[in-house]
Amino acid sequence: MTAEEPNRRAELIRSAGRLFREQGYAATTIRDIAAAVGMRSGSPFYHFKSKQEILKAVVLEGLNSALAGMAAVTGEGLGPRETFRGLIRAHLDTILEHGGDFVPVLLYEWRSLSDESRAEIVALKNRYEAVWQKTLKDLKKAGLIRADAKLSRLLIFGALNWTAQWYRPDGALSIDDIADQTAELFLCPGPPPTSRRPTRPAAS
Amino acid sequence: MTAEEPNRRAELIRSAGRLFREQGYAATTIRDIAAAVGMRSGSPFYHFKSKQEILKAVVLEGLNSALAGMAAVTGEGLGPRETFRGLIRAHLDTILEHGGDFVPVLLYEWRSLSDESRAEIVALKNRYEAVWQKTLKDLKKAGLIRADAKLSRLLIFGALNWTAQWYRPDGALSIDDIADQTAELFLCPGPPPTSRRPTRPAAS
DNA sequence: CCTACCGATCGGTAGG
DNA sequence: CCTACCGATCGGTAGG
Numbered sequence: 001m002t003a004e005e006p007n008r009r010a011e012l013i014r015s016a017g018r019l020f021r022e023q024g025y026a027a028t029t030i031r032d033i034a035a036a037v038g039m040r041s042g043s044p045f046y047h048f049k050s051k052q053e054i055l056k057a058v059v060l061e062g063l064n065s066a067l068a069g070m071a072a073v074t075g076e077g078l079g080p081r082e083t084f085r086g087l088i089r090a091h092l093d094t095i096l097e098h099g100g101d102f103v104p105v106l107l108y109e110w111r112s113l114s115d116e117s118r119a120e121i122v123a124l125k126n127r128y129e130a131v132w133q134k135t136l137k138d139l140k141k142a143g144l145i146r147a148d149a150k151l152s153r154l155l156i157f158g159a160l161n162w163t164a165q166w167y168r169p170d171g172a173l174s175i176d177d178i179a180d181q182t183a184e185l186f187l188c189p190g191p192p193p194t195s196r197r198p199t200r201p202a203a204s
Numbered sequence: 205m206t207a208e209e210p211n212r213r214a215e216l217i218r219s220a221g222r223l224f225r226e227q228g229y230a231a232t233t234i235r236d237i238a239a240a241v242g243m244r245s246g247s248p249f250y251h252f253k254s255k256q257e258i259l260k261a262v263v264l265e266g267l268n269s270a271l272a273g274m275a276a277v278t279g280e281g282l283g284p285r286e287t288f289r290g291l292i293r294a295h296l297d298t299i300l301e302h303g304g305d306f307v308p309v310l311l312y313e314w315r316s317l318s319d320e321s322r323a324e325i326v327a328l329k330n331r332y333e334a335v336w337q338k339t340l341k342d343l344k345k346a347g348l349i350r351a352d353a354k355l356s357r358l359l360i361f362g363a364l365n366w367t368a369q370w371y372r373p374d375g376a377l378s379i380d381d382i383a384d385q386t387a388e389l390f391l392c393p394g395p396p397p398t399s400r401r402p403t404r405p406a407a408s
Numbered sequence: 409c410c411t412a413c414c415g416a417t418c419g420g421t422a423g424g
Numbered sequence: 425c426c427t428a429c430c431g432a433t434c435g436g437t438a439g440g
Binding site: 409410411412413414415416417418419420421422423424 | 431
């Protein structure tokens with residue numbers, strides 16, 4: 001019995017994530033969440049103090065999986081170019097792979113978090129963005145990226161996060177396709193980092 | 205008295221747009237909207253049949269202003285390169301300029317629309333996207349764009365729509381800056397359309 | 409457009 | 425984790 005409790009809690013988080021993503025936080029009732037895991041309306045409060053706590057748990061789940069995916073990339077000791085491509089791929093995986101409801105909830109229900117929850121989340125979010133920012137700054141310093149580092153990050157995040165709205169697993173584009181083309185878009189043209197070619201002066 | 209009714213209705217739409225954007229549709233009450241324009245809770249129903257109708261009106265407002273901005277660009281008879289840049293600028297204007305609450309509501313409250321409202325909206329949305337798609341196809345055909353036309357549109361929409369989350373009028377980047385750099389990102393490098401240079405074969 | 413109100417639903421709790 | 429329930433709020437309406 002006690003061994004099952006973490007599972008029930010995890011089930012609630014997973015179901016809540018899906019419902020929050022589909023309907024939004026405010027439009028999802030405790031009764032919806034309870035029914036999705038076969039509980040009665042009062043029972044989720046055995047696992048969570050409030051509806052807000054469920055939202056926070058969902059968002060934390062998304063943030064932690066995003067940070068884990070990121071750590072797997074940065075731990076490989078790759079160069080900035082490969083790190084960049086790996087971060088894109090990891091970001092898309094976190095958002096798009098089956099069960100990827102948590103990060104979209106973070107993105108689109110940010111305003112529904114209580115001030116206290118938001119404060120707790122923001123530190124993790126900053127850590128995530130800081131790693132991206134460092135990678136982009138390195139790329140910019142090496143002349144491998146076209147736009148400004150900070151604007152690049154914001155535009156990339158937008159492009160990637162928006163995939164949650166149109167990506168279909170059975171569509172024409174695989175996650176890898178999207179990752180590759182997004183990376184190429186932001187990187188300066190030219191072959192892999194073997195022969196580095198500095199900026200060519202503009203020919204008249 | 206009768207001359208003021210359209211104004212009151214427009215006020216309701218504007219206030220509802222702001223509230224929907226800030227709090228989300230489900231979390232905004234009729235009482236919130238009424239209070240924002242100095243009405244009592246029952247009075248908005250004199251102007252709208254239901255809360256859903258208010259949402260539809262807000263979204264239609266956003267879509268129509270987006271289509272108007274687009275028409276102003278395409279009506280100038282510009283080349284594909286300039287049309288592209290103009291569409292980006294118009295899109296950002298619609299989202300970011302003061303009072304730009306309507307389109308973000310469309311983007312983020314899409315799921316809150318009733319099926320009937322959604323069906324009514326989707327035709328306009330398709331028109332908007334079709335113009336973009338045609339411009340991008342022309343650019344691709346002319347070798348002026350890097351990625352695939354359809355993917356380009358989806359990535360651009362993502363990058364542009366995401367600006368609603370971070371753009372600040374008093375920030376370092378103007379709307380023009382963002383428009384310029386986004387356009388340059390997607391366009392093939394090279395000087396303006398005077399001397400067109402075809403794809404250079406990859407040097408070893 | 410206001411007053412007064414209704415039925416339904418919702419987050420949350422007590423007590424087991 | 426269920427039963428039974430409460431207070432509050434919400435979308436919407438009647439009648440003026």
